[in-house]
Amino acid sequence: xxxxxxxxxxxxxxxxxxxxxxxxxxxxxxxxxxxxxxxxxxxxxxxxxxxxxxxxxxxxxxxxxxxxxxxxxxxxxxxxxxxxxxx
Amino acid sequence: xxxxxxxxxxxxxxxxxxxxxxxxxxxxxxxxxxxxxxxxxxxxxxxxxxxxxxxxxxxxxxxxxxxxxxxxxxxxxxxxxxxxxxxxxxxxxxxxxxxxxxxxxxxxxxxxxxxxxxxxxxxxxxxxxxxxxxxxxxxxxxxxxxxxxxxxxxxxxxxxxxxxxxxxxxxxxxxxxxxxxxxxxxxxxxxxxxxxxxxxxxxxxxxxxxxxxxxxxxxxxxxxxxxxxxxxxxxxxxxxxxxxxxxxxxxxxxxxxxxxxxxxxxxxxxxxxxxxxxxxxxxxxxxxxxxxxxxxxxxxxxxxxxxxxxxxxxxxxxxxxxxxxxxxxxxxxxxxxxxxxxxxxxxxxxxxxxxxxxxxxxxxxxxxxxxxxxxxxxxxxxxxxxxxxxxxxxxxxxxxxxxxxxxxxxxxxxxxxxxxxxxxxxxxxxxxxxxxxxxxxxxxxxxxxxxxxxxxxxxxxxxxxxxxxxxxxxxxxxxxxxxxxxxxxxxxxxxxxxxxxxxxxxxxxxxxxxxxxxxxxxxxxxxxxxxxxxxxxxxxxxxxxxxxxxxxxxxxxxxxxxxxxxxxxxxxxxxxxxxxxxxxxxxxxxxxxxxxxxxxxxxxxxxxxxxxxxxxxxxxxxxxxxxxxxxxxxxxxxxxxxxxxxxxxxxxxxxxxxxxxxxxxxxxxxxxxxxxxxxxxxxxxxxxxxxxxxxxxxxxxxxxxxxxxxxxxxxxxxxxxxxxxxxxxxxxxxxxxxxxxxxxxxxxxxxx
Numbered sequence: 015x016x017x018x019x020x021x022x023x024x025x026x027x028x029x030x031x032x033x034x035x036x037x038x039x040x041x042x043x044x045x046x047x048x049x050x051x052x053x054x055x056x057x058x059x060x061x062x063x064x065x066x067x068x069x070x071x072x073x074x075x076x077x078x079x080x081x082x083x084x085x086x087x088x089x090x091x092x093x094x095x096x097x098x099x100x101x
Numbered sequence: 102x103x104x105x106x107x108x109x110x111x112x113x114x115x116x117x118x119x120x121x122x123x124x125x126x127x128x129x130x131x132x133x134x135x136x137x138x139x140x141x142x143x144x145x146x147x148x149x150x151x152x153x154x155x156x157x158x159x160x161x162x163x164x165x166x167x168x169x170x171x172x173x174x175x176x177x178x179x180x181x182x183x184x185x186x187x188x189x190x191x192x193x194x195x196x197x198x199x200x201x202x203x204x205x206x207x208x209x210x211x212x213x214x215x216x217x218x219x220x221x222x223x224x225x226x227x228x229x230x231x232x233x234x235x236x237x238x239x240x241x242x243x244x245x246x247x248x249x250x251x252x253x254x255x256x257x258x259x260x261x262x263x264x265x266x267x268x269x270x271x272x273x274x275x276x277x278x279x280x281x282x283x284x285x286x287x288x289x290x291x292x293x294x295x296x297x298x299x300x301x302x303x304x305x306x307x308x309x310x311x312x313x314x315x316x317x318x319x320x321x322x323x324x325x326x327x328x329x330x331x332x333x334x335x336x337x338x339x340x341x342x343x344x345x346x347x348x349x350x351x352x353x354x355x356x357x358x359x360x361x362x363x364x365x366x367x368x369x370x371x372x373x374x375x376x377x378x379x380x381x382x383x384x385x386x387x388x389x390x391x392x393x394x395x396x397x398x399x400x401x402x403x404x405x406x407x408x409x410x411x412x413x414x415x416x417x418x419x420x421x422x423x424x425x426x427x428x429x430x431x432x433x434x435x436x437x438x439x440x441x442x443x444x445x446x447x448x449x450x451x452x453x454x455x456x457x458x459x460x461x462x463x464x465x466x467x468x469x470x471x472x473x474x475x476x477x478x479x480x481x482x483x484x485x486x487x488x489x490x491x492x493x494x495x496x497x498x499x500x501x502x503x504x505x506x507x508x509x510x511x512x513x514x515x516x517x518x519x520x521x522x523x524x525x526x527x528x529x530x531x532x533x534x535x536x537x538x539x540x541x542x543x544x545x546x547x548x549x550x551x552x553x554x555x556x557x558x559x560x561x562x563x564x565x566x567x568x569x570x571x572x573x574x575x576x577x578x579x580x581x582x583x584x585x586x587x588x589x590x591x592x593x594x595x596x597x598x599x600x601x602x603x604x605x606x607x608x609x610x611x612x613x614x615x616x617x618x619x620x621x622x623x624x625x626x627x628x629x630x631x632x633x634x635x636x637x638x639x640x641x642x643x644x645x646x647x648x649x650x651x652x653x654x655x656x657x658x659x660x661x662x663x664x665x666x667x668x669x670x671x672x673x674x675x676x677x678x679x680x681x682x683x684x685x686x687x688x689x690x691x692x693x694x695x696x697x698x699x700x701x702x703x704x705x706x707x708x709x710x711x712x713x714x715x716x717x718x719x720x721x722x723x724x725x726x727x728x729x730x731x732x733x734x735x736x737x738x739x740x741x742x743x744x745x746x747x748x749x750x751x752x753x754x755x756x757x758x759x760x761x762x763x764x765x766x767x768x769x770x771x772x773x774x775x776x777x778x779x780x781x782x783x784x785x786x787x788x789x790x791x792x793x794x795x796x797x798x799x800x801x802x803x804x805x806x807x808x809x810x811x812x813x814x815x816x817x818x819x820x821x822x823x824x825x826x827x828x829x830x831x832x833x834x835x836x837x838x839x840x841x842x843x844x845x846x847x848x849x850x851x852x853x
Contacts, residue, residue, distance in 0.1 A: 019519045022284040023267035032285075058268025066268055067186045067193040068279065068442070072520045076702030079563065093519035094267065096281055096442025097193070098559065101310070101367025101475040101625055101812055 016044055016090040024094075027052045036092075041071060042082040044092060059094060070097040111667060112598045113805055116742045117605040119591045125361075133317035133333040133360040134392055141319065142171055144374075144381050144391040145227035147217040147234045148401060149209035152245070152467040152770030153256065154238035156207060159217055163233040169222040170230045172384035174377060176204040180349040184261075187346045194371075198436040200347050202470050203376055209238065210258055210435035211467050212771045213400025215373070220381040220389045243467045243770035247430045248409050250276045250466040258465040262437060278437030279463035281445045283517045286456025291424035295415025299492045300426075303485040305819075305837040306763030307407040307432060310474045311754070311782050314363025315398050320378035321388035328355045328382075330375050335365040335584060336623030340372055341615045347376040358614040359584045366754070367473030368403055370623050399775035403472025404764060406431035406439050410485040412448070420499045422508045425449050425457040425517070427486070430464050431478060434471040439463045443559070444478030446518045447816075448486050450557040451527060451708070452508040457517040467770045473625065475751060476558040476812035480758065480819060484837060487554035487820030492833070501553050501824070502535045505710075526734030526798030526808075527708035531555070533796050534710040539730040548717050549727065550828025555710045556816025560809030561626035562701035565633040566619025569597060569608075569640045571693040575680025577601065577644070579610040581633055582621025587750075587811060588743040589629040595739050596634040596805060600641025601648075602668025603679050619698050627809025630739055631705050631800075638804050639697035648682055651689040655682070703802045707813035709733035711752065711821040717829045722845035724760055724826060730792040736800040736808030748814045749791040755818025757783045763838050781840075 015035040020028045028034065034051070038044035049056035060066055063082065070077050071084065072093040078084035086092065124130040161173040182196040200206065205216045217234050221227040242256035249255060255276055264271040266280040292298060318332040328350070334340040337359040345352045362369065374391040381389040393401065413426040427448045433439030445461035494501040509528045515521045534540055534553065544551045569579040579594055594608040621633065645665060652670040653660040655677070663672045668679040677685075686693055714727040731748040738744040761781035765773040774780045799806025823834045832847045 021267050022282045023269060023280075061186070064186075064188075067195070068265065068438075069267070073702075075520050075523055075704075077561070077704065078702055079700055091520075095518055095520075096267075096279075096446065098443040098446065098477075098561070101365075101473040101477050 015088060016086050016092055018044060018048060018092045021094050024055065024058055027054045038086055040082065040086055041078070041084040044086055045082070068097050070095045110599055111602065112595050112605050113737065113739050114741065115605070116740060117591065117595070119588050120594060120610055121585065121590055130361045132314060132363060133319065133331060136319050136331050136360065138319060138321060138388040141388040141390050142220050142222055142385065143224040143227045144218055144220045144378060144389050145231040146215045146391065146397065147231045147236065148397065149205065149212060149214040149216055151209060151238055151240050152212040152243045153241040154209050155241065156205060156209060156216065157237040157239055160235040161217065163235070164219055164230040167226065167230045167233065169226040170219060171222065171387065172220040172381045174218045174380045174384065176206040178380050179204065179347060187342065195437070196346050199343065199371065202436055203347065203373060211469050213397065213469060214435065215401060218377045218381055220385055245466050245468055245766045245770045247407055247432050247464045247466060250464050251430060251462065258435065258467070262465065276465040277462050278433065278465065279441060281441060281461040283445060283459040285517055288424050288426060288456045288458045291456035292415045294417070295423045296418040297493060297496050298413065298415040299489050299496065300411070300413035301489055301492070301835055303410045303488065303835045305408045305481045305484060307404040307468060308758050308762040309399055309404045309780070310366035310368035312364030312366060312368060315393040315395060316369070316373055316402060317392045318374035318378050319388055319390040320375060320382045322379055322383040324386070326354060328379050329358065330355065330379065331358045331360055332375055333360055333362045333369060335362070335369045335586065335625050337584060337615050338582065338620050339370060339623050340375055343372040344375045344379060348379060356614055356616050359612060362584055362586055365586055366475045367477055367625060370625060371403065371472055373402060395777065396775035399780065400772055401469060403434065403470050404468065405474035405477060406433070406471045406481065408432065408481040410481060412485045412489045414489050414493055416493055416497060418497065420497050420504050420507045422452055422454055425454045427459045429461040429482065431481065432468055432471055433463045433465050434468040435465065436470045437463060437465065439471045440473065440478030442478070444482045446516065447479040447557055448482035449517045451510060451555050453510055453514050454517065459517055475754065475815040479556065479558050479816045480755065483554065483556045483816045484819040484823065487817065488823050488835065491824040502531055505555060506531050522706060524798065524801050525706045525708060526796055529796045529798050530708050530710045530732045530734050533794050534712055534732045537712065537730055537732065537794055539712050539728060539792060544714050546716065548719055548829050549714060550825045551712065551714050552821045552823065552825025552828060553710065553712050554817040554820035554824060555708065556813055558627065558707050558812040558816055559704040560631065560707050560812065561628045562632050562703060563622035563626065563628055564698070564700045565621045565636040566698045567633060567636040567640050568618065568694060568696040569644060571644060571683050571686060573684050573686065575683040576607045576609055577603065579608050579637065580613045580618050581610060581637065582613060582618040583629040583633040584624045585612055586624050587747060588740065589624065589633065592630040592739045592743055593633050593637045597637040597641045600638050601645060601679060602665065627707065627811040631803060631807045631809050632699060632701055634739065634807055635701060635803060636697045636699045639699060640695040643695035643697060644693055647693045647695065648679065651686060651693065652677060652682055654689045655685060701802065705736065705800045705802065705808040707734060707808050707810060709813045709817055711817040713821045713825045715822065715825040715829055717826060722841040722848055724839065724844065726756060726788050728789055730794065731814055732794040732796060733810060733813055734796040734798050734808060735810045736803065737797055737806035738795050739805065739807060741795060744795055744810050745793040747811045748793045751812070751814025752791050752818055753783055753788050755815045756788055756822065759819035759822035759837060759839055761838050761840050
């Protein structure tokens with residue numbers, strides 16, 4: 015299962031857990047599974063069918079540009095981060 | 102991804118003359134202000150004289166009666182945009198906010214906020230007419246300091262903005278659109294293990310990107326409904342999308358033609374003029390050109406955030422960090438979406454911390470909407486963290502480079518925001534700094550001091566497209582979509598040349614408009630040589646495959662029997678050069694065209710370490726930079742001359758930020774120094790030759806090992822300068838800029 019690092023700001027929903035193993039082959043499936051385990055997570059992570067504005071998702075060190083369609087491997091490490099740009 | 106090539110390169114690492122060099126030095130390169138389309142007319146923007154107020158009325162009638170005035174526009178001419186979010190590749194934008202920044206809707210939020218626009222047959226007529234547009238305001242209280250804006254009783258800029266804490270929305274409106282919180286480990290317990298703890302507060306002023314070329318755009322809305330925009334932009338596709346979204350027309354109805362660009366540094370990503378020129382053009386049927394004056398650039402476009410940062414670091418006696426805590430508040434300016442995210446992610450990015458907590462706040466105030474500026478958000482954070490590291494080193498009696506080496510991040514280190522690093526080169530930059538002629542040389546003389554600081558910037562990937570075709574004379578015409586700010590035509594062309602085994606001069610690169618190349622993200626995030634270079638490499642592989650097939654056709658053999666070494670195709674004792682083969686394309690199958698589109702997702706992680714010697718005049722507190730060395734991991738320097746140029750340019754901008762640059766506001770929030778006489782940027786007379794040491798720890802995520810290099814060099818300078826000033830004067834400066842009046846006051850206070 016993928017290892018999802020729960021942002022500190024979301025740990026009120028996860029009972030304080032900071033890292034959780036979650037099943038899923040895509041980011042959509044991961045977030046859906048997270049939300050089943052900890053209701054409210056999807057509302058924090060998504061706006062409609064997209065990752066919430068201002069959020070970025072790191073999968074195995076890369077910031078995915080594929081949104082909810084991003085592929086996830088069984089040993090992937092996932093982080094929810096603030097979106098960044100550059101100058 | 103294959104691992105970086107280890108074979109000796111023929112093109113990479115050399116210093117060919119840039120392809121656009123002759124045009125640039127002879128003045129023939131076409132910038133936005135050079136354009137004079139047939140029938141062009143001239144626009145002028147009416148800007149708010151106050152920093153906060155409601156617009157009670159706008160009366161354009163007198164201006165419209167002026168002979169020669171062809172069109173007038175206000176926000177009422179734009180489509181209504183609800184809180185729609187548009188993805189712009191590098192990030193998302195709230196279109197209602199973007200539209201209200203382009204032309205104010207209901208309220209003005211900073212002095213210089215655009216309110217209306219006029220187009221006339223001459224620039225002077227447009228200026229006169231603009232003065233006849235009567236705007237009645239109801240002034241509102243003003244706030245320009247980030248901590249004041251966070252107070253409960255602060256004047257509210259937007260009544261519909263509520264604090265979003267990673268998806269958790271607050272109930273009532275505030276000036277804090279975003280709160281970021283990172284935490285790892287047991288922070289309090291980790292601080293309890295420290296032998297020494299240093300906690301300090303830091304302030305930085307708003308500074309501008311300071312590009313020499315002001316914003317300039319020309320738009321022509323043709324009678325067939327097609328809109329053409331010539332503009333100075335860091336991203337033609339991003340400019341197209343923003344313009345199309347704001348006007349609510351399909352992107353296919355807009356062509357953006359990027360002109361040469363006289364600097365951007367992050368400030369030419371958001372649109373200001375493009376949609377306004379388009380509206381004026383639609384109204385008058387003529388091309389409309391808008392050019393900013395320098396005061397408009399300062400007052401109407403994005404500076405980087407002013408900030409307040411509190412840092413706490415704990416370490417054991419042997420110099421191992423135990424814990425870190427950071428509290429950061431950054432200006433967003435008039436609209437949400439500042440640089441607090443990367444600030445929080447970068448503040449501890451150079452060091453391994455067993456436990457850390459970071460809180461960051463994006464704060465609205467009555468300044469222009471902040472925009473990215475070279476490693477956005479990282480410089481403010483590094484000024485604080487690297488100053489505290491210097492103080493820790495002093496308290497522990499450990500050499501400042503040695504303290505950094507004992508705690509430096511490396512492959513596998515986890516950042517406070519979560520992800521771990523792949524192979525990075527921070528330790529190598531510290532070692533190179535330690536072994537540098539500069540660090541090893543003595544610094545003699547009174548009132549002199551040497552400082553060191555390190556800096557990090559992610560660098561990004563994102564989408565790039567490129568194509569190329571082989572000409573019959575053996576040259577290759579390369580078409581790419583990245584607007585060229587720092588010599589990237591050449592650094593991208595060199596990667597194609599290396600792949601094909603031909604000279605850099607045999608590639609002719611061209612930056613195409615939005616109809617001439619596939620989607621390409623902005624020139625920003627230090628991404629072009631990395632990502633567009635990757636696209637060029639893949640174009641080369643595509644062409645090389647086709648050329649191999651052509652050689653096989655020529656020799657009536659299987660392509661698998663043909664090998665290519667350094668641009669020479671061979672089989673069974675026969676050989677033909679790339680150039681010779683190019684001359685036989687028409688008889689072996691016709692044109693050869695290669696293409697590629699890439700979307701690399703990984704950051705390329707750039708680290709740098711800077712050393713500076715200063716002398717401080719004890720009477721005037723003027724700081725003279727005696728010697729400055731930049732050490733940076735470039736992964737692989739494609740064109741070392743351009744890498745050095747980026748390192749030098751970033752350092753000089755950072756020196757300006759450290760010593761002089763600041764927006765000075767009066768009590769009504771009006772900028773007092775919107776010109777280059779009073780907004781003091783360093784010139785060639787103010788800095789010595791910046792020495793450079795390029796470290797090459799190849800990026801495993803790029804075939805040649807490229808890391809971005811453009812932004813990292815601005816991160817360390819203010820902290821390095823502050824640490825040097827401390828050693829010269831005994832005074833720790835924790836506020837930027839360290840201008841003579843501020844430094845003199847601090848030195849005097851210390852004496853008394």
